[in-house]
Amino acid sequence: MPxxxxxxxxxxxxxxxxRQKGFDGASVQDITRAADVPKGxxxxxxxSKQDLAVEIVHRYxxxxxxxxxxxxxxxxxxxxxxLLGELERTEIxxxxxxxxxxxxxxxxxxxxxxxxxxxxEALASRSASLARTIEEGQxxxxxxxxxPAGVLATFLVDALEGAILRAKTAVGPSTAAEEIDIALDAxxx
Amino acid sequence: MPxxxxxxxxxxxxxxxxRQKGFDGASVQDITRAADVPKGxxxxxxxSKQDLAVEIVHRYxxxxxxxxxxxxxxxxxxxxxxLLGELERTEIxxxxxxxxxxxxxxxxxxxxxxxxxxxxEALASRSASLARTIEEGQxxxxxxxxxPAGVLATFLVDALEGAILRAKTAVGPSTAAEEIDIALDAxxx
Numbered sequence: 001m002p003x004x005x006x007x008x009x010x011x012x013x014x015x016x017x018x019r020q021k022g023f024d025g026a027s028v029q030d031i032t033r034a035a036d037v038p039k040g041x042x043x044x045x046x047x048s049k050q051d052l053a054v055e056i057v058h059r060y061x062x063x064x065x066x067x068x069x070x071x072x073x074x075x076x077x078x079x080x081x082x083l084l085g086e087l088e089r090t091e092i093x094x095x096x097x098x099x100x101x102x103x104x105x106x107x108x109x110x111x112x113x114x115x116x117x118x119x120x121e122a123l124a125s126r127s128a129s130l131a132r133t134i135e136e137g138q139x140x141x142x143x144x145x146x147x148p149a150g151v152l153a154t155f156l157v158d159a160l161e162g163a164i165l166r167a168k169t170a171v172g173p174s175t176a177a178e179e180i181d182i183a184l185d186a187x188x189x
Numbered sequence: 190m191p192x193x194x195x196x197x198x199x200x201x202x203x204x205x206x207x208r209q210k211g212f213d214g215a216s217v218q219d220i221t222r223a224a225d226v227p228k229g230x231x232x233x234x235x236x237s238k239q240d241l242a243v244e245i246v247h248r249y250x251x252x253x254x255x256x257x258x259x260x261x262x263x264x265x266x267x268x269x270x271x272l273l274g275e276l277e278r279t280e281i282x283x284x285x286x287x288x289x290x291x292x293x294x295x296x297x298x299x300x301x302x303x304x305x306x307x308x309x310e311a312l313a314s315r316s317a318s319l320a321r322t323i324e325e326g327q328x329x330x331x332x333x334x335x336x337p338a339g340v341l342a343t344f345l346v347d348a349l350e351g352a353i354l355r356a357k358t359a360v361g362p363s364t365a366a367e368e369i370d371i372a373l374d375a376x377x378x
C-alpha cells in the first residue's frame with residue numbers, strides 16, 4: 001500500500017493542531033511534527049500556514065454531516081438532530097478545543113483575509129443548509145414566518161457556536177445541549 | 190500631573206492588543222510597544238503574559254455596564270438594552286476584533302488554566318446578572334418558567350457571543366442585532 005504523501009499527511013494532522021492551538025498558536029513546526037514530516041518539506045506543498053488553513057477550513061466544512069437535515073422527521077426535529085450532531089463532533093475531538101470554524105472565526109483578525117473569508121463562507125454555507133429545512137417548517141406553519149429563514153438559520157448556527165465557545169472554558173458543566181433546545185424555542189410560531 | 194505608572198500603562202494598552210491579536214497572537218513585545226515602555230520592564234510588574242491577561246479579564250468584566258438591566262422597562266426590554274449595549278461595545282472597539290471574553294474563551298486551550306478560569310467566571314458572572322432580570326420576568330409571567338433562569342441567561346450570553354464571533358469574519362452584513370431579538374423570542378412563555 002503506498003504511503004500517504006507528505007501533502008496528505010500535513011492535511012490529515014493540521015486540523016487537530018489548528019483546533020487545539022488556534023491559528024496563531026499553531027506553528028508550522030507544530031504541524032510538521034504532528035505529521036511526522038521534515039519541517040523543510042512544508043513549503044514544498046503549501047505557500048504559507050494561511051494557505052494550509054484555507055484548505056483545512058474547506059475540508060472541515062466538507063466533512064459536515066448534513067444528513068440529519070434531510071430525513072423524515074419534522075423540520076424542528078431535523079434541525080435539533082443536526083445541531084446535536086455538530087455538538088457531538090466537538091465532544092469527540094475534545095470539548096476544550098471547540099469547533100474549528102469557531103476557533104478560526106475568533107482568529108480572523110490575525111489569520112489574514114483568506115482564512116477569514118473561508119471561515120465566513122463556511123458559516124454562511126452551513127446557515128444556507130439550515131435555511132432550507134427552516135423554509136419547510138415555515139411552509140407548514142411549524143416555524144415562525146415573522147423572520148426570514150436565512151436569519152433564523154444564522155441565529156441557530158451562531159447560538160451553537162456561542163454555546164461551544166463557553167464550553168471551552170470548562171467552568172461548570174456544559175449546558176450546550178439545553179441551549180440548542182432553547183434556541184429552537186425561538187423558532188416557534 | 191503625575192505620569193501613569195508603567196504598570197498602569199501596560200494595563201491600559203494590553204486590552205486592545207489582546208482583543209486585536211488574541212492571547213497567542215499578542216506578544217509581550219506587542220504589549221510593551223503599545224504601552225511605550227521598555228520591554229524589560231514588563232516582568233517587573235507581571236509574572237507572565239498569562240498573569241497580565243487574568244487582570245485584563247477582571248478589568249474587562251468590571252467595565253461591563255449592567256445599568257440597563259436595572260431600569261424601569263419590562264424585563265425583556267431591559268435584557269434587550271443590555272445585550273445591544275454589549276454589541277455596541279464591540280462595535281466601538283472594532284467589530285472585527287469581537288469581544289475580549291469571546292476571544293479569550295476561544296484561546297482557552299492554549300492560554301492556560303488561570304486565563305481559562307477567569308474567562309469562564311466572567312461569563313458565569315454575566316449570566317448571573319441576566320438571570321436576576323429573567324427571574325423578575327418569570328415572576329410576572331412575561332418570560333417562560335419552563336426552564337431555569339440561569340440556563341436561559343447562559344443561552345442569551347452565548348447567543349450574543351456567537352453572533353459577535355460570526356461578525357468577526359465580516360462576510361456579509363452583520364445580523365447580530367436581529368439575532369438578539371430572535372434569542373429573546375426564545376424566552377416567550
